[in-house]
Amino acid sequence: MSLANSVLAVNNDLPIITDQKVHSGKVRSVYWLTAADSKRLIEKNGYNVQSDAPLAIMVISDRISAFDCIWHGEGGIKGVPGKGAALNAVSNHWFKMFKDNGLADSHILDIPHPFVWIVQKAKPVMIEAIARQYITGSMWRSYEKGEREFCGIQLPEGLTKDQKLNDILITPSTKGILKGIPNVPEVDDVNISRQDISNNFKAFNFLNTADVDKYEVLLKQGFNLISGALAELDQVFVDTKFEFGYVKDAAGNDKLIYMDEVGTPDSSRIWDGPNFRNGKVVENSKEGFRQMLLNHFPDPDILLNKNRMPEREALARDNALPEEVIMDISSTYINIAEKITGSKIVLSDNPKQEVIDVLAERFQLIK
Known part of the structure; x- marks a missing residue:
């Protein structure tokens, strides 16, 4: 399995049936379902929402952003292996715990795949x-x-x-x-x-x-x-x-x-x-990646000073990070997710195809 193939970097090009523009954020992309498909899923799965509630498919990626920029690695690695699955797994774990303890619900209605949430419009x-x-x-x-x-x-x-x-x-x-x-x-x-x-x-x-x-x-x-x-x-x-x-x-x-x-x-x-x-801070979060970037580049002010955004964007665009840096941050995400959830994070050979297959077979949402 090549590292580049195991990373889901582009997540706004899936053939999901939608009649709206795909909204793509730093990490997630949102596909708003048609009114007919939303209604069908609500009826079929008994979601606790109004029958005409708009639903969306939210697909996470393995992209990594820091200091308002997206970073990449050598060898065509456009994200961090395991990051997307780790983030969703941790969120799912806490959301369930919140609900079980009577705090409040979330916008998530269904989790058909480690990279995918079905959500209601909030x-x-x-x-x-x-x-x-x-x-x-x-x-x-x-x-x-x-x-x-x-x-x-x-x-x-x-x-x-x-x-x-x-x-x-x-x-x-x-x-x-x-x-x-x-x-x-x-x-x-x-x-x-x-x-x-x-x-x-x-x-x-x-x-x-x-x-x-x-x-x-x-x-x-x-x-x-x-x-x-x-x-x-x-x-x-x-x-x-x-x-x-x-x-x-x-x-x-x-x-x-x-x-x-x-x-x-x-x-x-x-x-x-x-x-x-013992007096030492070891980050089990993206903060470790941010600190690495501050140490990696000779002028950290570019990353901290919002007035230098063009230079910062050029830094992220023009500098492929060493593979060991990418794999270190991958280990951080996977290890803390497995510690929190008590379950293994499994890397996929082709995560995008897996998502398409699940949405086609179980939900009939693929063109």
């Missing part, structure tokens, strides 16, 4: 909901420069790098460019305060102010549940990003749900417990 809350248990990363860099207020939260003097915080801090930022909100710049991914959200809850797509409280409760409950489960594996849950949205159930009731992915090595920092107790 109205996203326009917030990147970030929770932090330790001071590290961008928060530490800002703190080190003298900043003491983050998202309306005052931090005490005297904190040290990678120190555990007294409380889980919720430090939200905008998802997309939001216009006309006082004190919130019209750019993507800017920090906002609890007050900004409460004062402008409709602009962030909340239905009411009570749901602003509810999202914070769900965020902390989800964080604590994952943190506790990881602690049992001697892993440290450092920080994470959640996303929320609204869906309607079969009775037409609005539900606030978790969406996108949760607790994955892409959306979270996870540290190895034994090493951390």
Whole structure:
């Protein structure tokens, strides 16, 4: 099996029946099903949604993004072997645990293949909901420069790098460019305060102010549940990003749900417990890849400075990373996924064909 063939890098060209443009993000591609196919699947599989709810096929890839760029390896390797399956497996594990513990549902209705989710259309809350248990990363860099207020939260003097915080801090930022909100710049991914959200809850797509409280409760409950489960594996849950949205159930009731992915090595920092107790941070998440990039290139400011995006994009486009770098990050993703789920991540010889076969045979969704 060649490494290049085992990687699903391009995931927006599958022959899935759709009458809309395929939406392709950094990692996932979304195929909106026709109204007839959505209705057929809802009836056939008894999904708890309204009979006319729009459904989509969400296909993950093995692409790896960092610093807002997609990276590749030598030998035509356009992603990280096992990464997509590992991310989905970890998300599936936590989503099930959330549901089993009465937290909230997700947008996922079915998981026909390790790379595929069948999802219902959700109205996203326009917030990147970030929770932090330790001071590290961008928060530490800002703190080190003298900043003491983050998202309306005052931090005490005297904190040290990678120190555990007294409380889980919720430090939200905008998802997309939001216009006309006082004190919130019209750019993507800017920090906002609890007050900004409460004062402008409709602009962030909340239905009411009570749901602003509810999202914070769900965020902390989800964080604590994952943190506790990881602690049992001697892993440290450092920080994470959640996303929320609204869906309607079969009775037409609005539900606030978790969406996108949760607790994955892409959306979270996870540290190895034994090493951390010995004063060493070993990343079991994409943060290790980011740190490698910062060390790999002679001018790390290109990766950290948003004003140098053209140079950064050229860096990612023109530099194939060594195969051992790609395989190191592959091991990180696969090992933490297997540790969390207790199941083996199996690499496929031809993941794209597998996805096509499953969607054809079980769902009749291939042209």
